Every structure is written in C-alpha cells, then in structure tokens.
Amino acid sequence: MSADMPRPRRDLGRATAVRARRDVAAWDAEADVIVVGFGGAGACAALEADAAGAEVLVLERASGGGGTTALSTGQIYLGGGTPIQKACGFDDSPEEMCKYLLAACGPGADEAKIRLYAAESVAHFAWLAAHGVPFKPSYYGEGSYTPTDDCLSYSGSELAWPYRELAKPAPRGHTVQQDGIEAGGRLMRALVAAVAATPVRVECDTLVETLVVDDGRRVVGVVAKVDGAERCYGARRGVILAAGGFINNKAMVERYAPLLRKCRFRAASDGDDGRGIRMGMGAGGDAIRMDVGCIVLPFTVPKGLLRGIFVNRRGQRFVAEDLYQTVVGERALLGENGEVFLILDDATFERPFPPTELAAVEDTIADLERALDCPTGSLQHTVAYYNEHAARGEDPLFHKAADHLVPLVKPPFAALDYRPEAALYTVFTLGGLHTTVDGEVVTADGEIVPGLYAAGRTTSGLAAQGYSSGLSIADATFFGRRAGRAAAARR
Amino acid sequence: MSADMPRPRRDLGRATAVRARRDVAAWDAEADVIVVGFGGAGACAALEADAAGAEVLVLERASGGGGTTALSTGQIYLGGGTPIQKACGFDDSPEEMCKYLLAACGPGADEAKIRLYAAESVAHFAWLAAHGVPFKPSYYGEGSYTPTDDCLSYSGSELAWPYRELAKPAPRGHTVQQDGIEAGGRLMRALVAAVAATPVRVECDTLVETLVVDDGRRVVGVVAKVDGAERCYGARRGVILAAGGFINNKAMVERYAPLLRKCRFRAASDGDDGRGIRMGMGAGGDAIRMDVGCIVLPFTVPKGLLRGIFVNRRGQRFVAEDLYQTVVGERALLGENGEVFLILDDATFERPFPPTELAAVEDTIADLERALDCPTGSLQHTVAYYNEHAARGEDPLFHKAADHLVPLVKPPFAALDYRPEAALYTVFTLGGLHTTVDGEVVTADGEIVPGLYAAGRTTSGLAAQGYSSGLSIADATFFGRRAGRAAAARR
Numbered sequence: 004m005s006a007d008m009p010r011p012r013r014d015l016g017r018a019t020a021v022r023a024r025r026d027v028a029a030w031d032a033e034a035d036v037i038v039v040g041f042g043g044a045g046a047c048a049a050l051e052a053d054a055a056g057a058e059v060l061v062l063e064r065a066s067g068g069g070g071t072t073a074l075s076t077g078q079i080y081l082g083g084g085t086p087i088q089k090a091c092g093f094d095d096s097p098e099e100m101c102k103y104l105l106a107a108c109g110p111g112a113d114e115a116k117i118r119l120y121a122a123e124s125v126a127h128f129a130w131l132a133a134h135g136v137p138f139k140p141s142y143y144g145e146g147s148y149t150p151t152d153d154c155l156s157y158s159g160s161e162l163a164w165p166y167r168e169l170a171k172p173a174p175r176g177h178t179v180q181q182d183g184i185e186a187g188g189r190l191m192r193a194l195v196a197a198v199a200a201t202p203v204r205v206e207c208d209t210l211v212e213t214l215v216v217d218d219g220r221r222v223v224g225v226v227a228k229v230d231g232a233e234r235c236y237g238a239r240r241g242v243i244l245a246a247g248g249f250i251n252n253k254a255m256v257e258r259y260a261p262l263l264r265k266c267r268f269r270a271a272s273d274g275d276d277g278r279g280i281r282m283g284m285g286a287g288g289d290a291i292r293m294d295v296g297c298i299v300l301p302f303t304v305p306k307g308l309l310r311g312i313f314v315n316r317r318g319q320r321f322v323a324e325d326l327y328q329t330v331v332g333e334r335a336l337l338g339e340n341g342e343v344f345l346i347l348d349d350a351t352f353e354r355p356f357p358p359t360e361l362a363a364v365e366d367t368i369a370d371l372e373r374a375l376d377c378p379t380g381s382l383q384h385t386v387a388y389y390n391e392h393a394a395r396g397e398d399p400l401f402h403k404a405a406d407h408l409v410p411l412v413k414p415p416f417a418a419l420d421y422r423p424e425a426a427l428y429t430v431f432t433l434g435g436l437h438t439t440v441d442g443e444v445v446t447a448d449g450e451i452v453p454g455l456y457a458a459g460r461t462t463s464g465l466a467a468q469g470y471s472s473g474l475s476i477a478d479a480t481f482f483g484r485r486a487g488r489a490a491a492a493r494r
Numbered sequence: 495m496s497a498d499m500p501r502p503r504r505d506l507g508r509a510t511a512v513r514a515r516r517d518v519a520a521w522d523a524e525a526d527v528i529v530v531g532f533g534g535a536g537a538c539a540a541l542e543a544d545a546a547g548a549e550v551l552v553l554e555r556a557s558g559g560g561g562t563t564a565l566s567t568g569q570i571y572l573g574g575g576t577p578i579q580k581a582c583g584f585d586d587s588p589e590e591m592c593k594y595l596l597a598a599c600g601p602g603a604d605e606a607k608i609r610l611y612a613a614e615s616v617a618h619f620a621w622l623a624a625h626g627v628p629f630k631p632s633y634y635g636e637g638s639y640t641p642t643d644d645c646l647s648y649s650g651s652e653l654a655w656p657y658r659e660l661a662k663p664a665p666r667g668h669t670v671q672q673d674g675i676e677a678g679g680r681l682m683r684a685l686v687a688a689v690a691a692t693p694v695r696v697e698c699d700t701l702v703e704t705l706v707v708d709d710g711r712r713v714v715g716v717v718a719k720v721d722g723a724e725r726c727y728g729a730r731r732g733v734i735l736a737a738g739g740f741i742n743n744k745a746m747v748e749r750y751a752p753l754l755r756k757c758r759f760r761a762a763s764d765g766d767d768g769r770g771i772r773m774g775m776g777a778g779g780d781a782i783r784m785d786v787g788c789i790v791l792p793f794t795v796p797k798g799l800l801r802g803i804f805v806n807r808r809g810q811r812f813v814a815e816d817l818y819q820t821v822v823g824e825r826a827l828l829g830e831n832g833e834v835f836l837i838l839d840d841a842t843f844e845r846p847f848p849p850t851e852l853a854a855v856e857d858t859i860a861d862l863e864r865a866l867d868c869p870t871g872s873l874q875h876t877v878a879y880y881n882e883h884a885a886r887g888e889d890p891l892f893h894k895a896a897d898h899l900v901p902l903v904k905p906p907f908a909a910l911d912y913r914p915e916a917a918l919y920t921v922f923t924l925g926g927l928h929t930t931v932d933g934e935v936v937t938a939d940g941e942i943v944p945g946l947y948a949a950g951r952t953t954s955g956l957a958a959q960g961y962s963s964g965l966s967i968a969d970a971t972f973f974g975r976r977a978g979r980a981a982a983a984r985r
Contacts, residue, residue, distance in 0.1 A: 019778055019937045020711065111752030220511065254940060258782045258928065261602030261958065281938040285778060287510055290938075291749045294785035317891045319810055338829050378890030384875055399869030400808045437749065446510045447772040447781075449745060467752065 017212065018278045019285030022226050024217040030224065030237035034060035034204070036490045037225055037238040039211045039279060042070020042272075043476055044245035044459025044483035046194035048442075049203045050134065051487030057240060059203040059487075062227055064210040064246075064274055068195040069188070071247050071272045071431070071460065072476060076148035077186025078158055079480065080473030082175035083121055085128045087154050090140035095173035097121045102170035104465065107160055108474075111292060111467035119440050120465060120481055127481050128177070135193040137180040145174075145306065148184045148472075159471025160327040164402035176473045190476070209234070212278070214242065214286045214455070222286055222454035241454045241490030243442065245483060246279025247271065248432040248460035250296070255281075259293035259434065265341055265423040266298060266430035275431070279461035283436040287452045288444040292463045293434035297470040300332030301427055302345060302419070304356045309407040311347040312389055313421070315339045318372060318381030320389070323401035329470040332428060335421065341428070344375060344418040346386065348411040355419060357427045362420035371416045386411055433470065435462040442486025456490045458483035508703065509769045510776030513717050515708040521715065521728035525551035525695070527981045528716055528729040530702045530770060533561020533763075534967055535736035535950025535974035537685035539933075540694045541625065542978030548731060550694040550982075553718055555701040555737075555765055559686040560679070562738050562763045562922070562951065563970060567639035568677025569649055570971065571964030573666035574612055576619045578645050581631035586664035588612045593661035595956065598651055599965075602783060602958035610931050611956060611972055618972050619668070626684040628671040636665075636797060639675045639963075650962025651818040655893035667964045681967070700725070703769070705733065705777045705946070713777055713945035732945045732981030734933065736974060737770025738762065739923040739951035741787070746772075750784035750925065756832055756914040757789060757921035766922070770952035774927040778943050779935040783954045784925035788961040791823030792918055793836060793910070795847045800898040802838040803880055804912070806830045809863060809872030811880070814892035820961040823919060826912065832919070835866060835909040837877065839902040846910060848918045853911035862907045877902055924961065926953040933977025947981045949974035 036052040038045045041063035052059045061068075082088065083097035101121035108117060120127075132138065143153035145162070158176025160166045181189035198205065208229065215224035215235065224237040249255040250269045255277045257264065269275075284290050302308055313331065315321050321343070322334045335343045344362055363374035372382035390410035392399055398408055420426065435457070437445045442456040464478030527543040529536045532554035543550045552559075573579065574588035592612035599608060611618075623629060634644035636653070649667025651657045672680035689696065699720065706715035706726065715728040740746040741760045746768045748755065760766075771781050793799055804822065806812050812834070813825045826834040835853055854865035863873035881901035883890055889899055911917065926948070928936045933947040955969035 017939045017941070019780075019939045020941075023709070109752070110755075111748070218514070255938070257602070258780070261600070264601075277938075284775075284780070284938050287776060289510075289749070289775070292785070294783070380879060381891065384879065388871060388875065400872065447746070447768075447775050448508045448510045450508070450511075 016276065016278055018281035020213065021285050022213050022215045024215055024223055027215055027224065027235045031234040032060065033237040033239065034058045035240045036243065036487070037062065037236055038243045038245055039225065040070060040244070040246040041068035041205060042245065042247060042459065043072030043191065043194065043479035045070070045243070046191070046198055047480045047483035048243045048245055048458055048487035049198055050201065051484040052491040053201045053203050055488050055491035057491035060236065061203060061205045062209040062211050062225070062236065063205065063207045066207050068205065069191045071275055072479060073188045073191040074185065074272055075187030075476060076184055076472070077179040077181065077190045078148060078176045078473040079476045080158060080175050080471055081124050081128045081177045081477070082173055083124045085125055085177065087138055087140050087177055088173060091142040091155050093173045095175070097124065099171045099173065100124060100175065103161060103166060106169045107166055107469045107471060108466040109468060113463070113465060115440050116465050116482070120477060130484070131480065134197040136190055137193070138177055139180040142174065149178045150184050152180045152182045154178055154180065158473050160330055162404060163323055163326045214282050216286055219453070220287060222452065238454065240493045241456050243486050243490055244279040244283055244436070244455070244457040244461045245459050246461050247275040248435060249275060249277025249280055250430060250432045251275045252277040260296055260432065262337055263296040263298070263430050265336060266428040267423060268427055268429040270299070270429050270431045275460070279457065280435050283444050283455065283457055283461070286455055287446045288455060289437040289447040290435060291437045292467050295433040295467055296430045297329050297433055298332035298336050299429040300328050300335055300421060301357055301429065302331070302355060302421060303328050305353045307351060307353050308345065308347070308355055310351040310409050311345040312411070313343050313345055314382060314385060316342040316377065318377035318385050320385055320400055323403045325403050325407055327471055329472070333468065336423065336428060341423040343421045345421055346371070346411060347417045347419065349413040349415055351409065351411060352417050359427070360420040360425040362418040364415050364417045366414045368416055371418055375418055432460065433463065433466060435460060438462045440485060441489035442482055443489060454493070456486040458486040507767065507769055509772035511704065512776050513704050513706045515706055515714055518706055518715065518726045522725040523551065524728040524730065525549045526731045527734065527978070528553065528727055529734045529736055530716065531561060531735070531737040531765070532559035532696060533736065533738060533950065534563030534682065534685065534970035536561070536734070537682070537689055538971045538974035539734045539736055539949055539978035540689055541692065542975040543982040544692045544694050546979050546982035548982035551727065552694060552696045553700040553702050553716070553727065554696065554698045557698050559696065560682045562766055563967060564679050564682040565676065565763055566678030566967065567675055568670040568672065568681045569639060569667045569964040570967045571649060571666050571962055572615050572619045572668045572968070573664055574615045576616055576668065578629055578631050578668055579664060582633040582646050584664045586666070588615065590662045590664065591615060591666065594652055594657060597660045598657055598960045598962060599957040600959060604954070604956060606931050607956050607973070611968060621975070622971065625688040627681055628684070629668055630671040633665065640669045641675050643671045643673045645669055645671065649964050651821055653895060654814055654817045705773050707777055710944070711778060713943065729945065731984045732947050734977050734981055735770040735774050735927070735946070735948040735952045736950050737952050738766040739926060740766060740768025740771055741921060741923045742766045743768040751787055751923065753828055754787040754789070754921050756827060757919040758914060759918055759920040761790070761920050761922045766951070770948065771926050774935050774946060774948055774952070777946055778937045779946060780928040780938040781926060782928045783958050786924040786958055787921045788820050788924055789823035789827050790920040791819050791826055791912060792848055792920065793822070793846060793912060794819050796844045798842060798844050799836065799838070799846055801842040801900050802836040803902070804834055804836055805873060805876055807833040807868065809868035809876050811876055811891055814894045816894050816898055818962055820963070824959065827914065827919060832914040834912045836912055837862070837902065838908045838910065840904040840906055842900065842902060843908050850918070851911040851916040853909040855906050855908045857905045859907055862909055866909055923951065924954065924957060926951060929953045931973070931976060932980035933973055934980060945984070947977040949977040
C-alpha cells in the first residue's frame, strides 16, 4: 500500500460501493418507488409517482423537506406563453424559448431535454400552480431575483447580443410569490404541503448511503443510516436519486471542477455533498460535464451599473456587461482568472448590492490605470474607444444594448473590485448523472441502469455552459416529475 | 421506454458492464498481471511487472504493439539534470522542474504525481536508456518536435512569462533519436524489443471488452474477443488498463468535453475509444477532469512567426505568443471560440508549417482591420500599441520575450487564419481514471478498487490544464512502470 494512497475524507462519505441484494437479509420497509432527497426534485418526483398509482417513500437526510430549492430565490425558468407572460403583455412561444435555450445553454447542452422542456413549459406552469405554488401576475424587470412579491423577470441573456437576434426576447424567470429574495422557501412549503395531502410516506433524518443491486445490476433498494443504525429499504419499481449537487464536497470539486474553488459562496444546502451522484456512479451511472458550474457574479443591482465597463488586468474589455451575470461570471472567473474591475464615472457610480470593494477612485483614467496596475495607456485607450462609440449609442466591440451605453467622462472615476477575494462570486455545480428525458440513469456505454432514476442537480440538466436563472428549479421540478412517472410505470 | 432513450453507438462499444467471477466457468489463460494495451504505458508496465517477478500477459487489440505512443513525436518530458541536459550545457534540478510543472500544469494538477516525477525523472531517463531507447546528446531548440535526430528542446512554456520568473528555465523535451517528426515509432520499437527479450507473453488481435470482478468487487480478470469468440483471462494479482484516451469516441467527447469537437485532427490511434476508461468506470473507478484536452495550435514553425501577434475578432490581443502552442491553443479555442488570426508584416511573414490559410493581405492595418471584420479602430490601436512598446523591447500587455518583439510596420500586412476551419488544431484527451501514484484506480469516494491499475492516457495524469509536450509519454512510461511494479507486488 502506497503512502500516497488517497483515503476517504470525512466530508466525503462513502457512497459508490453498492450492496448486493443477497447481502440484505430482509427489507425494513418497502415501496414501489423510493425517492432519495426531499427538495424540489424529490417532491415533484414523489407527487407524480403517487399520481401514477405507485406506493412512494421519500427518504430525506435533513429533519424536513426543502433541500437547496428552499434556499434559492424561487425563480423558475418557464415560458412559451405562460398565463403570467400573457397577463403582463409579453408574447412568447415554445419555438422562441427553444431557440434561446439552444443558443444560450451550450456548447454541450442536452438538446432533447431543451426541446421537450420548451414544448411543455406552459403545461408545467399549470401543474405547479395546481399544486399550490403561487405566482402573482406581475412584471418586475430584469434580474436573477425579485425582492418584491412580483413574478416575471428577464433572468438570462435574452436581451443581450447575440441572443436578442437569435430568438425573440421574452422574460421567462417566474418567481414564486413572496416578499424578499428567498422565495424558494415558499415554493418548497407549497410542494411539501402537496405531498402531505397524498399517501406518500416521508422519512426524515434518514441518510441514504448505499444502493442495493441484484445480480443483474438492477437497482432494487437502498441502505440508509437512521439514528446510527442501518435500515434497508426495498424498491419494487425504482429508486430516484434527487439528492442535489456536489459543491459542498471539496474533494469532488478539486477533482472534477478545480476552477470553481475560487468562488467564495456556495449556493447550496449542506446536503450537496455529491452523495447522490456518487451512489449513481457506483451503480454504473455516468457522471457528465462535471467541470461545469453556475458562477454568479452579482453586479447588476442597481441596474445602472450596467453602464459601467468591465476590464481585465490588461485594461481590456472582455465581455458585454449586459450578458446575464452568470455568463459574465463564467468569463470573468474562467477566462480572466477573476482579475476584473468595473469602471464607472461619477455620473454612473452607485453603491452596488451586494457590496464589493472599491479598488480605486481617481480623478483621471490615467491615474486609475496606474492605481489598477494596468499597462500604461491600455485603460485610457479602452475608455476613450468605448466613450467615442457610446456617444453614438454603439458598442462595436461587444454590442451592449444601447440603453446601457453612456460615455464615462465625469470625474472622479471608480473601479469596483470584482475579483474573487472582494466580490461575492457564488457557485453551484451543474454536472451530474447522465439521464434520459425520463430520468433514467445512463452508463458510459449509453445503456440504462435498470431501476435507477435521477433528477435535479444530481443530474446534468438543461444547461451545460451559459446558465440562465431558473433553469435548476426547472430541471428539478420538470424532470423530477418525469422521473417519478417513469419509475412508477416500470415493472 | 422513451423514444429519446440513448442507445449504444456502434463506435462506442460496451465496456462498463462487469462480469461476475461466478459467471466465468473457467479461465482460458491465467497470469499474475494482465496488461490491457501494448502502447507506451502497457509496455513499461509489463517490463516492470516482469522485473518484479510476476508472470505477465499483455493483451492488445491491434495486430502489434505501438498504440498512440508509436504515432507520436516521441518526445518525453524529462529533466532535473539528465545526462542529455548536462551534455548540452543546461543546468537543471528536480526542484526547478517541479516548480515549473506545478505552475504550468494547473489548476487541478496532481501535485503528488508532479513531485514524484520531478524527483525521479533522471532515474527514469536512465531506465529508458537501459531498455534500448536511443537519445542523442544534442540540443535542437524550441518546439514540440524535432525534425532532425536531435534530442533536446524547449517543449513547454519554460521561457515565457510568468514561468521564466517562477522557475529557472531548462529544455526538458527529450526526443528519441530518429530523423523525422515521428520518433514515437522508434521509441515503441525499442520498448517492444525489450519486452520480447523477457518471458512476458503478448497476445495481439485481442480486444478486451469486460472486466471480471468477484463478490468483493475485486478485479480478477478480463473477458476479450478473439476471432469473434470470447476468451476469459484470470489475473492473480491485478489488471492494468493501459488502453489510451477517448478522443476517437464521438459520444464520449460530446458528453464530457464538447468544446474539443472543433479540433480537426485527433492525435490518437483508432484504439483511443475510451474503452479502458469505461471499463474502469464500470468497476467503480472514478474518471476525473474529463473535460480537459491537449489542444495543439501549430503555428511556431518557422520560429520567426512568434514575432507576429495573435488577435481575436475584436482586434484585441489575448495571449502571449511565446507561451507554448498548446497553451495558445487552449486560449484560442476555449477563450476566443477559435476566432483568431496571426498578424504579420512583410518583414516578419514566412510560410507557416503546417500550412494555414491567409485570411487577408492588405497594404494598411486599417484595411486589414476591415478585411477581418474587426471593429473600426480596434486592430489599428492594437498594432500601434504593440509597435510602440516593441520598439523598446517591451510587451506590457503580455510580456512576450524580447527576442520575439519587433514592430510590425512594413507593408503589406498579413493575417494568417488560425480558426479551426483553416488551421490544423490537433487534440487528444487528458482526462481519465483517477489513480494513485502507484497506478491504483480510485473510486469517487477515494477508495482503491482492489486489483485494478491504470496508466497513460487511460488516466488523468501530470497535467490538468496547461500542457507541455512530452508529458503524455512521461505519464505513460513512468507511471506505467509504477503500475506494473505495484500490480506485481500485490497478493
């Protein structure tokens, strides 16, 4: 044995080793469908499996339902002509929604999932509403969250170039009705209540650690830890892994997505330790696009900050500032190693929310350039070139929308510090188990793992690169429902 | 069953399903150590397992040994003070080699592998030489290959900023002695001959498809296809997967590394279909950094082309042109979506090898800017700024070394087209099974898969991002040797 042999880390836990059916003496409990995790994906999977006539058991590691969905902004990417879009006077169609998602979510996006989701998004909205999820027919504006109880907002890059030319823009972020920015809690209260109104059994404080497989490599149950003791649960039709992503597992982030380590904040509950993904891998499931994260660079509040320009350490612009903040975050962190600053003048400066540091304030751009340690002349040229064209309402380099174009001429000039040490880069993982549109887990050979399903951030979903807000709860709720139906239908 | 259910592709093959030991009636043959694949990694693993006293059987799908190593330039990254470095008057140490690799191979590089390799590189050179691999004590210059029979060259970013400040530069690319750029064939002839001089058995035309595991999930053999019939091979101590990468498997590239699809040329033999990686995954092994590829943008021959400047579609420079061509390739393809051009004037222009298209030739930079559809003024500024500083031997934006700095002032001006449609972007995969420094395959939980070893491009090796030429044959030969020793020592 080598001294360098890696050992399981305390924070990692063991999950990939499967238990053979013949090593399970008897089931402590049985159900047709076992759902692992009671966040958005697990709740929707349970509701649909129940509706399809299956006996359903939900096992949740925490003391109650919620998961990461409950901690989220409660924004769901929905469109194609929802009642909210119509009430607010926005024209949308499944075709335009599909065009946008295909352009914005790649390369490497799952085309089958995108096409299906765009086609059925209006019906999915109706299902959510019918299950008690409240939406107010009101338009908020742009942004990844609504601090008010309003619903609709632009939550992606729909209005930014080139997307505004590739698909007719429409706001598709649908935030659940609740004051404050954590409407995800309201969403989960609704879904948990909907589950409570069914015969679905829920067992909390139950940490599923191991899948049980029979000699044919079919998944037939799970082993969980309850009050320190092991309990075995048999699943007659299928097991659905809805156990979140892996951003809270340092070892996994280091292995699969080391570039994400720089983000200071992880948008995830403690349960996002990759256990669901690892259990799926242990049963033969393939984990794909494990390098990809949603990197949020929050700089768009107040919205007037979009009139600033982002520059790198070389004083160059590198991105259209009106691309969605997750796209700007990706380019800043991955492309520029996080060495970026937002340049504003006295007329455009506002205090950002969330706050970040001021890297420098100077009376001239030349002084600002020196203060930021940019090469002499570089920032001066960038600002002069930008100003010259902004005065004409043009941005030949990046095509930022004309609304946000104004010359930066009034001293003093400021550089807001959007380096990872200063700004609140927020991240969660987008990679996970490879699934069909029905949530079936697929091997690296492209074959189904019998009896195993997954949904939500335990899977790779709609987006590969190029995130728009609301896509993760879309993945969780829509594909969670499909996994529930598929598992219930399996004999 | 969904209409969207993925099916195995013909080019993919099946590999993840394991065979239970109890389902193997009898072994057709047995050995202590079975090596899957007879390229550089497999040959070195076999030699060392044999030297350690094990009975060794090598199974190769092709009709003879060679693999991708035989198709390579035969360059091995070696240093720390090899006899060749000393003969050519270059001072190097394991410490400087280690500093360079740690800085250049990340983020996400395997520090344990780098430290060990730097410490033992001189001894590894001696082992290769003792096994008949010829090296001529001569210095060639810079570049990923030597068209002559010379040995030593700078094959990474050692001379480029910031690496030249982080570690004392030394040339570490050691090319096996042979005229022409495919010295990998010479390397493999030597290793195959060395194997032939041992009792190691080699069976060719034998496609290993499946691992055999016992009830304890230990790997105890393989199943192969020979002349259309199945043959089962028992491995008393271990199986070593040395079966190459996955760049020739379209489905895998699409799933794990969709950005690599744009490269026109794949530096790989037909066997690089990911079968070894998938077999390892099926036995519980973890595949990591599957998104990463070595992207070669060949633009450095003749070397004078380094005096040009790379610009993107916005007329901006984006990279130091003297970074190694794989680093430039990564930045061009991943950061700029491949929309890049090399700008030269009449004094610096030379015909590139390999050839690429001329995107435009114009009498002024303003005309070139128009011809390339860059924003008005953008390229003019870039060239003016570059020229002003190059005249003083400075490159404040990217710190290109002074040797390559000369103002681009003599018309006509040319833009060489280094977009993926025009230029010979060449790629192979760097992601693969997670292994210890002893080649033991590790699960997603960080535990060893008993009896399973891997080496070469079937594994994730020394480099994550930031490739330097010669690191893959270093991975194959050095860690192949260690896997062979570890498997032979296992009881």
